[in-house]
Amino acid sequence: MLLDPRGPRFAAAVTTVVLVLVLILTSGWLALAQAAVFAVTAANPRFGPYGILYRTLVAPRLSRPTELEPAEPVRFAQLVGFAFTAVATVGFLTGVTALGLVAAAFALIAAFLSAAFGLCLGCEAYLVLRRLTGRPLPARRVPAATR
Amino acid sequence: MSPAGGALVALLALLAAALTGLYRRRRDGRVLPSGRASADAAPSQQSQALVALGVSPGRTTLVQFSSAFCAPCRVARRVCADVAAAMDVAHLEVDAESHLDEVRRLGIWRTPTVLVVDPAGRVTHRVTGPPARAELLAAIA
Incomplete structure (x- = not known):
């Protein structure tokens, strides 16, 4: 699956705003809503709420994308985002506010880097994690579709 | 936690992200x-x-x-x-x-x-x- 790369950038910008609000309001329910958005988008980027917003409101006003990008990195990034906002949700809703703040702050850093610079922190952490923990795999894992 | 505390955390996170992004922009691709x-x-x-x-x-x-x-x-x-x-x-x-x-x-x-x-x-x-x-x-x- 290939995506218009401006879609995920737009989604990251919306996510950035939502996460700033989560931190200011220390709202577990808003964090939960954002976690749900991450979960849906990770499951299928086509059904991501912010992506739908992009396609209906923003994309029609833009020119056609000059370049498409693979969906796999985007999905993985959403999964990482989900993990952090899920922890933030638990933190805020159980009264462990410090945990909520730290987890939401990390999610905000990743979302802002993605929105403003197009950097995917979770994607980079993936190789670092594999390098530190994993054994070599025999099979080639770069999907043929991205070549 | 007051709203000001959360806002401060948000501000620090955005600052850290911006510095990281700018550093990366300078270094990446060189x-x-x-x-x-x-x-x-x-x-x-x-x-x-x-x-x-x-x-x-x-x-x-x-x-x-x-x-x-x-x-x-x-x-x-x-x-x-x-x-x-x-x-x-x-x-x-x-x-x-x-x-x-x-x-x-x-x-x-x-x-x-x-x-x-x-x-x-x-x-x-x-x-x-x-x-x-x-x-x-x-x-x-």
């Missing part, structure tokens, strides 16, 4: 002479790792490390393929995840990372992020 950057292993170990990855001696090779969850790898692939065609050098793309031993020995931490390997099998330059085309051309020439 074609840097290898030396200090490849201090992870002795040169002979590096050569062995390169041979294990399928780099054939006698020809300059662009060795590109990619991974499944890597959007900029696509851009890096195109730049390397173009430069390889223009300069008549080899371009070898490696899945970092399935070659973790070599990844460790060559000091690869991020994808895409591109190594310029000279015909003698030595790493002469290293790029993290999609390479700047002009710098890559200059490094090979």
Whole structure:
């Protein structure tokens, strides 16, 4: 699956705003809503709420994308985002506010880097994690579709 | 926690992210002479790792490390393929995840990372992020 790369950038910008609000309001329910958005988008980027917003409101006003990008990195990034906002949700809703703040702050850093610079922190952490923990795999894992 | 506390955390997070992003923007894609950057292993170990990855001696090779969850790898692939065609050098793309031993020995931490390997099998330059085309051309020439 290939995506218009401006879609995920737009989604990251919306996510950035939502996460700033989560931190200011220390709202577990808003964090939960954002976690749900991450979960849906990770499951299928086509059904991501912010992506739908992009396609209906923003994309029609833009020119056609000059370049498409693979969906796999985007999905993985959403999964990482989900993990952090899920922890933030638990933190805020159980009264462990410090945990909520730290987890939401990390999610905000990743979302802002993605929105403003197009950097995917979770994607980079993936190789670092594999390098530190994993054994070599025999099979080639770069999907043929991205070549 | 008052709203001001949460706002402060948000502000610090955005500041940290902005500094990281600006630093990355300066560094990414720069074609840097290898030396200090490849201090992870002795040169002979590096050569062995390169041979294990399928780099054939006698020809300059662009060795590109990619991974499944890597959007900029696509851009890096195109730049390397173009430069390889223009300069008549080899371009070898490696899945970092399935070659973790070599990844460790060559000091690869991020994808895409591109190594310029000279015909003698030595790493002469290293790029993290999609390479700047002009710098890559200059490094090979």
